[in-house]
Amino acid sequence: MFKQLATATLMAGAFLTTAVNAAQWHMPTPYGDANLPTKIAYEFAEDIKAGTNGDINITVHSGASLVKHPEIPRAVRTGQVQLGEIFIGIMGNTHPVFKHDNIPFLATSFDDAKRLWEAAKPEVEKQLDKEGMKLLYSVPWPAQSLYTKAPVDRMSDLEGLKMRAYSPSTSRLADLMNTTPTTVQVPEIPQAFSTGIIDAMITSPSTGANGQAWDYVSHYTDIKAWIPKNVVVVNKRAFRRLSDEQQQVILDAAAAAEMKGWDGVRVTAAEDTATLAENGIEVSEPSEQLMQEFQKIGDIMIQEWEEEAPKEVGTILQNYR
Ligand code: PCA
Numbered sequence: 001m002f003k004q005l006a007t008a009t010l011m012a013g014a015f016l017t018t019a020v021n022a023a024q025w026h027m028p029t030p031y032g033d034a035n036l037p038t039k040i041a042y043e044f045a046e047d048i049k050a051g052t053n054g055d056i057n058i059t060v061h062s063g064a065s066l067v068k069h070p071e072i073p074r075a076v077r078t079g080q081v082q083l084g085e086i087f088i089g090i091m092g093n094t095h096p097v098f099k100h101d102n103i104p105f106l107a108t109s110f111d112d113a114k115r116l117w118e119a120a121k122p123e124v125e126k127q128l129d130k131e132g133m134k135l136l137y138s139v140p141w142p143a144q145s146l147y148t149k150a151p152v153d154r155m156s157d158l159e160g161l162k163m164r165a166y167s168p169s170t171s172r173l174a175d176l177m178n179t180t181p182t183t184v185q186v187p188e189i190p191q192a193f194s195t196g197i198i199d200a201m202i203t204s205p206s207t208g209a210n211g212q213a214w215d216y217v218s219h220y221t222d223i224k225a226w227i228p229k230n231v232v233v234v235n236k237r238a239f240r241r242l243s244d245e246q247q248q249v250i251l252d253a254a255a256a257a258e259m260k261g262w263d264g265v266r267v268t269a270a271e272d273t274a275t276l277a278e279n280g281i282e283v284s285e286p287s288e289q290l291m292q293e294f295q296k297i298g299d300i301m302i303q304e305w306e307e308e309a310p311k312e313v314g315t316i317l318q319n320y321r
Helices: 002-021 036-051 069-077 096-102 110-130 168-176 186-194 205-210 236-240 244-278 288-308 310-320
Strands: 023-028 056-061 083-087 133-140 145-148 162-165 180-183 201-203 219-221 229-235 282-284
Touching (some): 036 056, 056 244, 069 083, 069 229, 096 288, 168 288, 205 244, 229 236
Parallel strands (some): 023 056, 219 282
Antiparallel strands (some): 083 229, 145 219
16 A cells, blocks of 8 residues: 555655646748758657657747747847757848848858857857856858849949848848838838839848749849858756756757758758759859849948957957958
């Protein structure tokens, strides 16, 4: 009898421990299931579920289905959701350190982009920390290139066009190109082109291929202007509440996700550029003149960016260079 009671108590205790440490978490992401970052997010959630024996069960809500992209930082900060994925550039108005992500011609190869990320990461982590968030991992996009309805040989070919923007930095870039910036989220791109809200955009071959850009543009000029990233962040309080073992499972899954992103993007960049060409888009290298004109704008943007926060941005540039 005693023994039975003791066993029952022990079992109840075990159950309670599980119940206290078990968690159903929600992870909003901005982009659809066809995108590399989303695929990695699902695997990240699987790794954590397996590593915690189901105690931390993360539901990935892709394609901004639970929280609209611009609202994801606030949702994680306030603990409305425990973690989420964010395109770094959209936080450019929160603090200039986030703008390192969308500066044209600062880092245009994957190796340089990785170095820039290492240089910027401590400053990014500091700002996220002030916002109650902890950085888990990043996923880079392929380099950002130019989609238009006509060939582009020089900057003046773009003058007056309505240019898609997706961050404060890309709005500024559109201004400097003598185009008109219009903010459009990925799911609305096809409609924005068909209704004449935008005439041109700068984004990855992946976003062009996923959105069937051949339906609304004819030319892809491969300027490779910058390599932006998404980050996955967790609410600090939610993370701290976990046991040390659970925290370690999450950190290990994050490290694996980071590797998958930086390896995988090289493959998707090549595949998706080929897909654009296969579907009839004219893919071409930029003219020397166009690159020189873009380069000048890039220099202006680096200078403006540094003036915005000389200390933090100076540190990033110094680390990078
Ligand atoms: N695709 C996303 C972010 C960068 C990219 O390549 C977009 O166009 O919004």
